[in-house]
Amino acid sequence: xxxxxxxxxxxxxxxxxxxxxxxxxxxxxxxxxxxxxxxxxxxxxxxxxxxxxxxxxxxxxxxxxxxxxxxxxxxxxxxxxxxxxxxxxxxxxxxxxxxxxxxxxxxxxxxxxxxxxxxxxxxxxxxxxxxxxxxxxxxxxxxxxxxxxxxxxxxxxxxxxxxxxxxxxxxxxxxxxxxxxxxxxxxxxxxxxxxxxxxxxxxxxxxxxxxxxxxxxxxxxxxxxxxxxxxxxxxxxxxxxxxxxxxxxxxxxxxxxxxxxxxxxxxxxxxxxxxxxxxxxxxxxxxxxxxxxxxxxxxxxxxxxxxxxxxxxxxxxxxxxxxxxxxxxxxxxxxxxxxxxxxxxxxxxxxxxxxxxxxxxxxxxxxx
Numbered sequence: 001x002x003x004x005x006x007x008x009x010x011x012x013x014x015x016x017x018x019x020x021x022x023x024x025x026x027x028x029x030x031x032x033x034x035x036x037x038x039x040x041x042x043x044x045x046x047x048x049x050x051x052x053x054x055x056x057x058x059x060x061x062x063x064x065x066x067x068x069x070x071x072x073x074x075x076x077x078x079x080x081x082x083x084x085x086x087x088x089x090x091x092x093x094x095x096x097x098x099x100x101x102x103x104x105x106x107x108x109x110x111x112x113x114x115x116x117x118x119x120x121x122x123x124x125x126x127x128x129x130x131x132x133x134x135x136x137x138x139x140x141x142x143x144x145x146x147x148x149x150x151x152x153x154x155x156x157x158x159x160x161x162x163x164x165x166x167x168x169x170x171x172x173x174x175x176x177x178x179x180x181x182x183x184x185x186x187x188x189x190x191x192x193x194x195x196x197x198x199x200x201x202x203x204x205x206x207x208x209x210x211x212x213x214x215x216x217x218x219x220x221x222x223x224x225x226x227x228x229x230x231x232x233x234x235x236x237x238x239x240x241x242x243x244x245x246x247x248x249x250x251x252x253x254x255x256x257x258x259x260x261x262x263x264x265x266x267x268x269x270x271x272x273x274x275x276x277x278x279x280x281x282x283x284x285x286x287x288x289x290x291x292x293x294x295x296x297x298x299x300x301x302x303x304x305x306x307x308x309x310x311x312x313x314x315x316x317x318x319x320x321x322x323x324x325x326x327x328x329x330x331x332x333x334x335x336x337x338x339x340x341x342x343x344x345x346x347x348x349x350x351x352x353x354x355x356x357x358x359x360x361x362x363x364x365x366x367x368x
Contacts, residue, residue, distance in 0.1 A: 007122035009102075013111040017089040017100035018043070020121055026093030032106040033084045035071070036064040039106075044074030050139060053080045053146070058154030065151045067106075072144060079139035090124060097124040172254050173333045175246040176227075176261070180219055181211040181272070183320045185287075187294055191309050193302030206294040210287055210320050215279065219272045219326065223264065230260040254332065265328040272326040284317050 010016070014032075018039055021028060028047040030039070035051050038044060049071055057063045071078050087110075090099025100120030104110035124132075188205040213220075231238045231247070234256055238249040249257045276283075291313050295306050 007120050009117060009119040011115060012104075012118050013114070013116045014087075014089055014100070014102075014104040014106060014118065015111050017104075017118060017120060021089060021091050021099060024091040024093075024098065026091040026096070029088065029090050029092060029097075029099070030106060031084070031086050031088040032110075033087070034062045034105040034107055034110075035067050036061070036105075036107040036109075037111070038067050038070050038074070041074060044071060044076045047071070047074075047076040048136070049076050049078045050081055050084065050136060051078065051142075052082065052084050053142060053150050055150045055153035056157055058150055059158035065147060065154075068142065068147055069144065072142065072147070078142040079136060080142050081135060081139040089120075092129065095126055095129075097129050098122065099124070170251050171248050172251055173241070173246055174249055174254075174257060174261075174330050175244065175333065176328060176330045178223060178245065179325050179327050179329070180216050180223075181321075181325055182209065182216075183211075183325055184209045185291060185313050185316055187291065187298075187309070189298060189301075191305070192295060192298045193305030194298060194300045198300050206297060208287065208291045208294050210317050211283055212286065212290075215275070215283055215286075216272075218275060219268055222268055222271055223328075226260070226264045226267075230257055230264075258330070258332070261328055261330055268328065269324065269326050273324065276321060276324075280321060283321075284314060287317050288314055 022040070022043065028039070028043055030047060030049045031051075032049070033052045034057060035049070039047070051063070051068070053068075054063070058065055068078060086101070087104055088099060088101045090097050090101075098121055100118050100122070102116060102118030102120075104114070104116040104118055110116060184207045186205050186207050189199045189203060227240075227247075231240065234253060238247045238253065238257060240247050247257070288310060292310060295301060295309070298306075
């Protein structure tokens with residue numbers, strides 16, 4: 001030891017170090033990987049702070065955007081040194097450096113809550129300070145824009161961390177959508193030639209399905225039958241969620257469930273394609289008759305315009321049928337333990353059922 005400084009090692013945080021350094025001359029140096037608080041305002045001006053900047057630490061609260069910004073705004077020079085682990089608080093005047101080193105970060109926990117060990121005051125050798133200033137020279141200066149970018153990344157990570165904590169283990173949710181020739185033709189007052197000043201306020205135009213539900217029944221029956229069969233997987237029981245065409249599926253059965261959906265999609269298109277080829281003329285005539293019946297609601301309609309609409313609707317029918325609007329699509333999602341908004345059911349009941357291979361009552365969610 002030099003400079004007449006006699007150091008001690010104590011179970012203590014960084015506050016005794018800061019009180020000692022308040023009365024010492026020279027530049028204040030702070031080395032702390034994590035920072036959530038600041039020294040007194042009078043000490044910040046001209047201080048040099050060596051730290052780390054990890055968006056994940058900002059997300060978890062290990063470091064604080066507000067504290068780092070306050071240091072920069074207080075005219076401290078803050079630099080970033082990756083993989084920094086050392087903690088030091090010292091004053092440097094000329095070739096003399098004195099201060100504390102130990103385990104305490106410049107955080108609220110490092111001040112009072114944690115069991116920290118700090119040694120000092122002690123004089124740091126010229127050789128040590130030479131190496132230290134080389135680390136300082138290699139570090140990158142932190143600016144407010146850099147800090148804002150890290151904060152934005154940290155906010156994104158924080159949202160993801162929060163979501164990951166809520167994700168149910170061992171289960172995925174597969175949400176289905178069916179395409180089953182549900183297209184329709186809208187018959188408006190404008191189409192049938194009713195003048196603007198004679199139209200009925202609030203009138204809801206008729207919608208006429210191109211294909212009636214009874215004609216689609218072979219396809220919807222196939223979907224119901226195959227989806228029930230898919231619920232019994234090789235290793236567990238998939239569970240249909242209430243109120244939607246979605247399933248909670250054990251992760252181990254996800255691939256086999258999705259393969260089953262692909263097979264169902266192909267078979268469904270084959271079945272409906274055969275039905276269309278057999279019955280398209282009948283379906284077109286049925287659609288035209290239903291559209292003509294709907295047009296009778298429009299007592300102020302221009303008869304010639306109605307005939308033109310019927311002819312155009314037949315063309316629309318043919319175009320729609322040729323698109324072959326039939327099949328399945330699905331998305332796979334990670335379920336959360338707690339829904340983000342109030343729902344009519346409790347997902348956790350179903351996920352527990354999946355894990356324990358319980359069979360819950362089937363609820364029909366396939367639209368006709």
